[in-house]
């Protein structure tokens with residue numbers, strides 16, 4: 158530990174801070190519509206029959222396991238589909254259903270019915286209270302303007318976050334940036350926070366695909382979803398000191414290989430950066446910037462010769478959750494695909510056996526339903542560092558573990574709820590089925606009671 162670094166002041170911030178992972182609860186319309194250009198899994202699986210019930214249960218199993226590891230786990234409820242504001246903006250009457258939209262323009266239905274909010278890493282960019290000028294937790298919901306279906310998330314994500322983080326003495330939920338390519342923002346998937354320890358003031362890494370005035374599409378034909386300007390504006394409005402921010406360009410080669418978000422090729426936890434050799438355009442510049450931090454950053458760089466970019470994207474080795482366990486060790490929460498891909502399986506086995514590698518163990522999960530749309534363990538969660546007092550101020554039955562007040566029985570309640578309300582199978586052509594609209598209405602009405610978030614779905 159070095160000189161000018163001081164721990165956060167517990168008297169102001171209210172007890173030790175811990176990382177809380179808020180996982181997106183998979184919504185009842187989970188499907189494979191092939192909506193994400195540049196996301197190879199989404200493109201490959203277009204038109205397949207999805208299994209919403211299985212998808213939601215796979216997500217819940219991961220959440221439960223995180224609590225069993227001694228971590229604090231959160232639940233982010235899904236938005237109502239279709240979003241009533243989006244439906245009206247497209248010229249349909251208030252209350253129009255997917256079936257009404259299908260009768261006029263069937264191509265709009267998958268865009269309006271996507272369950273893409275499950276990838277909560279894209280919900281917002283978050284600055285813990287230890288990092289901000291006013292010592293409140295700042296959250297900016299992502300506009301997700303680079304894909305049509307995901308742009309329909311921003312309004313309800315803002316509402317959901319404002320419902321949960323309602324205590325304005327402790328939390329600030331900003332408006333999303335304007336929906337324009339110059340401000341294109343994909344949230345925490347392109348953001349990392351370094352700290353000597355979780356509860357200390359951090360340095361924030363903003364990874365971008367392009368400057369605001371550059372073309373959206375890369376030389377390889379894939380969208381570069383994150384603008385540098387978006388990160389700069391968010392850092393400023395969060396009150397993060399400029400000398401505690403680092404801006405770095407994602408490698409074009411990574412985007413063209415299918416790393417549509419930086420979290421497909423890199424992950425940060427505390428003082429550790431785990432990344433692919435070809436993740437960043439200027440690795441030397443990044444290393445120099447990290448070297449100026451007042452604490453030592455350990456970079457665990459995986460050489461291309463050991464794990465190719467193609468294998469990194471196919472297995473999602475880096476889209477893993479790197480988490481600090483209560484005993485201080487770090488474990489990597491990986492999708493099954495990492496064990497099934499020979500190069501990543503070999504890398505991980507060697508990594509955990511190497512005492513010099515900060516990743517000392519790993520756990521794998523079957524998240525195949527989400528993975529088939531390009532979403533691994535890290536996509537499914539939004540990291541929010543919260544002090545105990547901030548955890549206590551979170552509304553609803555949404556935080557479990559640690560000092561949080563909700564009992565893990567909420568996972569049983571949710572599994573039972575999913576079992577009663579979700580379909581076993583959902584091909585994209587069934588998204589306009591009038592019965593699905595009824596199921597969504599009944600299911601979400603019950604969910605707001607189950608999570609004790611009254612009025613969450615009273616949308617106008």
Ligand code: SUG
Pocket residue numbers: 188189190191192193196199200271273276278279307346417418420421530531532533535536537
């Ligand atoms: O934005 N897939 C998501 C996956 C997001 C993964 N998140 C992170 N890497 N943090 C996306 O491309 C596919 C939907 C479809 O094709 O039906 C989709 O939206």
